[in-house]
């Protein structure tokens with residue numbers, strides 16, 4: 539039998555904030571080309587898990603392996619260069635830049651740290667600039683934002699901002715093999731029509747041989763597109779499994795009943 543090897547392994551990851559334990563020895567694995575969702579009531583530790591993976595927060599204990607490399611101690615830009623991209627729950631775009639420039643700056647991150655950007659820009663020969671533009675346009679086309687390329691990022695709709703943050707994440711892993719994309723609540727607060735749009739995009743991202751880990755409260759979306767679901771509650775992983783098993787799991791139902799606002 540073919541033994542699959544995970545491309546991502548979190549082992550006993552732990553994070554405390556002033557005595558509060560936000561994540562307590564959480565372990566999980568992700569296989570190449572999977573769509574995995576991370577669910578759980580508010581405060582469960584989902585975003586904290588993302589922040590440990592992308593290097594925004596230092597890990598207190600445990601380890602994170604990605605493509606057989608230990609990510610512990612790496613800076614966010616180094617983790618991005620290894621092929622992990624992410625979107626924030628609260629979007630975070632460059633509001634005063636155009637849609638196109640938002641994607642261009644994310645593409646340039648492939649070449650180094652933020653502070654290098656002006657220097658890098660200055661050094662760019664026309665040909666490179668043209669190539670980057672072409673890449674950026676192809677990503678905008680992929681997410682359906684090409685027509686908006688010249689608009690300021692703060693002038694587009696909320697759903698389009700979500701698409702743009704997705705485009706920026708795709709730019710970070712552009713052309714990389716074995717990458718992982720982390721999406722923190724990709725459809726939260728989005729118009730139902732746009733939800734369908736984003737769901738189709740996540741499927742397309744996987745079809746392009748990518749791997750997706752996403753946090754989401756919309757249970758139709760979670761159960762509709764996930765290969766596996768991991769459930770956190772109060773910093774602890776309570777269960778993981780296929781969507782159908784999760785739906786019927788008593789502990790999961792109980793965890794959500796305690797937080798009615800997110801009950802499915």
Ligand code: ADP
Pocket residue numbers: 555558559560578579580581582583584585586587
């Ligand atoms: P979720 O994304 O599942 O809603 P979070 O990971 O944001 O949960 O939060 C988990 C717990 O950690 C919560 O109790 C939250 O208040 C706390 N927490 C998260 N980030 C911080 C931080 N930067 N400083 C202090 N406490 C935090």
Ligand code: MG
Pocket residue numbers: 584585586627
């Ligand atoms: Mg969160």
